[in-house]
Amino acid sequence: MNAPRLSHSAALILKALSLGYSFGLDVMEVTGLPSGTVYPALRRLERDRLVESKWEPEEEAAAKQRPARRYYEVTRAGKAAALAATERYPLLARLVAEKR
Amino acid sequence: MRTETALPRFDRSLLRAAARIVPASERGEWRRTWQAELWHAHHRGRRGDGLDLSAGLVRDALWLRGDSWRRMFSGTPTLCLASLAGLCMVAMLFALAFAGSWRELSPHLAEQFRRFLVAAPLVVFVAFATGSRRYVESSTAGRKLLRIRRQMFFVVKTALALLLCFLLSADVCLPISLRFPNTAELLQIFFFVVLALVGLRWAFADQEQRCEQCLRSLALPARVGRPSHNLLEWNGTEQRCGQGHGLLSVPEMESSWRQRSQWVELEPAGV
Numbered sequence: 001m002n003a004p005r006l007s008h009s010a011a012l013i014l015k016a017l018s019l020g021y022s023f024g025l026d027v028m029e030v031t032g033l034p035s036g037t038v039y040p041a042l043r044r045l046e047r048d049r050l051v052e053s054k055w056e057p058e059e060e061a062a063a064k065q066r067p068a069r070r071y072y073e074v075t076r077a078g079k080a081a082a083l084a085a086t087e088r089y090p091l092l093a094r095l096v097a098e099k100r
Numbered sequence: 101m102r103t104e105t106a107l108p109r110f111d112r113s114l115l116r117a118a119a120r121i122v123p124a125s126e127r128g129e130w131r132r133t134w135q136a137e138l139w140h141a142h143h144r145g146r147r148g149d150g151l152d153l154s155a156g157l158v159r160d161a162l163w164l165r166g167d168s169w170r171r172m173f174s175g176t177p178t179l180c181l182a183s184l185a186g187l188c189m190v191a192m193l194f195a196l197a198f199a200g201s202w203r204e205l206s207p208h209l210a211e212q213f214r215r216f217l218v219a220a221p222l223v224v225f226v227a228f229a230t231g232s233r234r235y236v237e238s239s240t241a242g243r244k245l246l247r248i249r250r251q252m253f254f255v256v257k258t259a260l261a262l263l264l265c266f267l268l269s270a271d272v273c274l275p276i277s278l279r280f281p282n283t284a285e286l287l288q289i290f291f292f293v294v295l296a297l298v299g300l301r302w303a304f305a306d307q308e309q310r311c312e313q314c315l316r317s318l319a320l321p322a323r324v325g326r327p328s329h330n331l332l333e334w335n336g337t338e339q340r341c342g343q344g345h346g347l348l349s350v351p352e353m354e355s356s357w358r359q360r361s362q363w364v365e366l367e368p369a370g371v
Contacts, residue, residue: 024137025144028152035156040163047167066143067136 004048004081009033010041011085011092014074017051018082019098022071030096042072050078111138114154121161123168130164175317175342177253180306184260191267198274208277209270212288216266223293224258227300234308234350236361246313253315258303265295309348311341312363318348325352341366 006014009031016027028038045051051072061068074082086092107115115134122130134157141153173179199205269291277284309318318339325335335352347364 023140024156025140025153028156035153036159039156039160043160043163043167067139069136069140070133 006081006085008089009037010045011089012095013038013041014045014050014078014082014085015092016096017072018074018079019096022073023069049075050081051075107138114157118158118161121165123164126164177315181256181260184257184264188260188264188267191264191271194271195267195274198271212270215289219289219292220262223296224300227297231301231304233304234361236363238312238363250315254307258300261299261303262296265292265299268295311345313345314343316342
């Protein structure tokens with residue numbers, strides 16, 4: 001199956017997710033993209049099954065006295081798409097640093 | 101933990117207002133997501149984060165509404181007819197722009213329309229006589245209501261397609277009609293016939309590619325068999341209704357796999 005062609009911002013978001021940034025705010029921070037781009041793009045990536053979202057366990061969040069957050073994970077198809085996007089946009093890898 | 105009450109008043113109001121845009125089935129999840137995101141943005145203490153998230157929140161709600169409409173109307177007969185009617189309106193506006201005023205346009209259009217009423221049945225006859233339409237064996241053949249609905253859709257679609265072709269041909273010829281009226285008339289008939297033949301072919305093809313029950317466009321074409329083994333193997337394409345009503349099997353050649361195209365009903369109609 002061919003990897004879907006992604007826009008530059010979608011590729012950047014997918015790259016950030018594949019490097020371990022899993023929350024919307026973190027993705028915004030590391031990519032420098034505005035929320036109006038990041039959140040709809042996350043929805044599109046989820047609809048295209050390149051990422052999937054899950055909820056943090058309630059107990060974990062309650063222990064830290066904060067609300068549970070929705071986090072995003074790259075699927076197998078998403079990993080292939082991220083790889084294809086890196087080949088298409090070679091500078092992408094340099095734009096996002098790996099999460100420590 | 102009461103997240104919403106911990107948010108600033110502006111965010112709470114925005115959240116409530118934008119929640120109205122989100123489809124009801126997704127509203128709870130959306131609200132929970134954004135309450136958490138806003139809470140975290142404010143507790144990071146970064147200036148500007150809250151404001152920027154407000155834009156994201158509204159665009160996310162709009163995206164969900166747009167996507168729900170896309171899912172609801174994508175491939176539906178309503179969308180098809182509305183698109184054709186919309187294109188007719190646009191073509192009419194172009195004609196109005198070329199003519200300058202409705203008073204200038206209406207006598208010209210009325211005269212052309214009389215010719216259209218003569219030419220259109222002839223073009224329809226030729227298109228029916230020469231068009232290579234597939235015969236589809238149908239399991240819904242006995243259901244009168246479905247058949248009538250299907251035919252009514254086809255008639256309205258064809259009428260709108262013909263009207264669009266007429267208006268487009270008028271748009272093309274209007275700029276030259278003042279200086280070369282005879283040439284413009286001939287050209288308009290020529291353009292109308294060509295466009296109408298193409299339009300009718302599209303209408304036939306589109307009708308074949310629709311679900312027999314809900315009239316939505318069929319999707320997910322899957323090839324059956326191997327391309328280089330045409331004669332003795334099963335070869336063809338299967339297309340499915342997105343709503344799960346049925347399956348259209350189209351043989352590559354009408355001698356392999358099936359004699360004819362066949363509509364296989366997966367879920368009986370509720371009519």
